[in-house]
Amino acid sequence: MGQVKIYIVEVINLSISNAIRFNNILTLFPLRIKNLLYQLPDRTKESIKEIRVRKSKPIVVVSEKGNSFLNNTSKLTYIYSESLPVVNGEEIDEIIKRVCNYSIYTHQQDINRGFITVKGGHRVGICGSAVIDKGKTVSVRDLNSLNIRIASEVYGCADELMKKLFYNKVPNVILAGPPMCGKTTVLRDLVRQISYGNSGEYKKCVLLDERGEIACVENGECYCDVGPNTDVLTGYTKDEAINIAVRTMSPEAVFSDEISDDSEAKDILNGIMCGSSFVVTSHAADLTSLKTRSVTNVLLESKLFDYCVFLGVRENLGRIERIINLRDENYEKFRNSNSVVKPFCGGELLRKTY
């Protein structure tokens, strides 16, 4: 049995600071909330990942330190009290209108799917009451809760992954981790580096950016750096995007964020069979979760994927926690045994590969 090896990745931030990104998204808020958030110290703004607004509830700010509430004096408190300022329904409506550029009809499909991506790649999650017709959500009414997730672009956060797995080749990789562990940020840096030829040669990359939050495309221009040799398909469903990519763009590497259903997994496997390499991300805390989720289990069982990379959380945010070689005999044993995950994977097995 091998040992778990934790690779420490140096995170070098050459991009816009989070505080600036934070200030940019304040345009989405009505004046009262905007003022409260604007007065937060820059150091606090740097660490903020999410802003949550709920009807008749206080504003919750999520940072590396955890969840906190915004009080009347623009300070974050970790203790809930009745005196905290609350968000009213009109303010929620106003935020929605601003998020949609006062054109809700342009985002109806996004609202039905539960999120809207705004300029800069920030994602706004939306909760309300679904109106169902023939089993499909046709509309969402009484919007009552929003989660504004601040996008971050971290140059170099995929360096170690590049060194370990992408030297002179692009294997099929599942990038996994719990929510907010930096999967999208690592994927963005990975596609950028491969597109720039850091893997040894300039690869033709296609990025399937369904929600527009990786490349942050606006008016046809990418606002996040995804490399000079990357084609971006934004807004397409995965199956459409994979078909277009494989048929028309002849990609050497395809990158896709958050696969969520079996049909997507089948499309990805078809893509691999067509000769392209795929790097996909998925929500999963460990290998057992990956195997339990039907979508990722389809990928694992296909034996077409080479590696599974788990990212850490909290103090290891965005760092590689484990790399599992899916072609290793120990993994095969595990796959056949259906046992609880043992720490059989990691550096030692990787060394065998290289």
Add this chain to the structure above:
Amino acid sequence: MSLSLFAVGNYYARLINKRIDLIEKIILLIRNLKIQIEYSKLPLVELFDNALKQGDFKELRFITNTVKEIKNGEQFYPAFKRETEQFMKSSALRKNDVDLLNSFAFQLGNTDLSGQIQNCEAYIELFTQLADSLKQKAQGKIKLYNSLGLFAGFLSFVILL
């Protein structure tokens, strides 16, 4: 006397005609917006921008100003309302027309696609009815003042005899 009555009649008719012209421009604008919403699904600011480029809407100065204000971070409806009310002071539009226009703008952008199209259709109908009634009113005023002018002329002729 008859001439002055003719002149008054024509003046009122011209005022109403100006108002009708503006209302017809508004109908054209709403038609333009409806088509753009239906086929391009662009955000409001771009819809108005395109309308300004495509059609002859320069006379409707409130559009240009509203677009400028939204681009500066203003909210759509308050900016639109403010600009239409400002426009009313220097144009032939009346309060009723501006209220109708503002109620159209209040719904604009706030519903899904089919809601927007239906909103546009409803207001095209309402503005068309308004324009038709004004046209009838203008004709009526011209006829009235012309008849009054003729009557006054005839009366003064009889008195002079």
